[in-house]
Amino acid sequence: MSTPRDLLITASEPAIGRSVEQGDLSLALAGAEAVDLMTAGAVTLADDRLVPGERSPLADPLLDRAAAALNRQAPYETVADWLWRRGRDLTPAYLAALEADGELEERRQRRWVVLRTTSIVPADTPARRRAAQRWAAAEPVLAGLGAAVGLRDATPPVADPGTATVLAAVGDAVGELAAERRRRARRRQDAAAENVRRGY
Template sequence: MTTARDLAIIALDVKPGLPVEQGDLSLALAGAEVLDLIEARALVVDGDRILPNAQAPTGERLLDEASAALRRQEPYESVEDWLWRRGRGLSSAYVDDLERVGLTARARGRHIPLRTGRTELVDSAARSRAEDRWATGEPVLAALASAAGIRDEPAEDAPELSGDAVAAVLAAVGGAVQELRAVRQRRAIEDAAFDNVWRGL
């Protein structure tokens, strides 16, 4: 199992009253994939750049897809650029993958924050593992969940506990999510202003 898959499971397991923005989650999942690929020795992070190593199968379809998508020519890709490129639609891809491998089933009227009414988690070893990491407050998973809006409070000292490369990835995820939220807020303000103009005519 991977941090990315664990994060997707936790996002599906979150309380219905705490919805998760798919864009925020997609960026966090893309960051989680970088961390998983670091652990798999498929890449290293040097400063803000992703330097790929030789490809080797991880056994996880989406993670192997991520590894194959790495830019392999200098000056290589920044972590931030990777998050935006790889993150597009990634939350939906993980929901579909969880269903494909039998970790979710069709929901029956229950509100699912990640994709309303589509799937719900079934009892499985993968779910138990993700929930154990969540319950113990594992720092990297907690930091990614905080960035995605799954938990209200930030994980304490997660970057310091994790090393320079992990800290760089977590910081990039946090920055990208904040940028996306600022764009959403700006659009909401512009839409509200546009509506007010029409009401005044």
């Protein structure tokens, strides 16, 4: 399993008790991919730019796709640019992969008498137990990504400078996205207030 998969499994855990915006999670998944690609030697970090290494197949198909998506032309891509480009619609891609592998399942819930809802939760698999162990141990990468999207309050220290750079970029990108949501909500409120003032 990979860090992005562990992050998505963790975010889907009912026991966590916190929900994550899909856009925030997509940015964090792209950050998790960057960290795993660095660990695999598929990319190195020069200042804040992702410099691709030799192309070699990776065990995880989605990570392999991420490696293929790296910008291989100098001056290469900043971590922030990678997060926004690679992160687009990344959550649905990982959800589909985990569901196809049997790592996620639908859980039916009944509310009141007639209303039934379903939620996606992790299946009882070794991958779920591995992700839970990483999370319980506050493993720095997974815990740092979780803190960036609001799944936990404290961010553990990270020894590796490259990983710290990626985690900081994820935090900044999530904050930027949250600010954009606030601006849009304010514009909607202002438009609604203007409609009321005009009698619409």
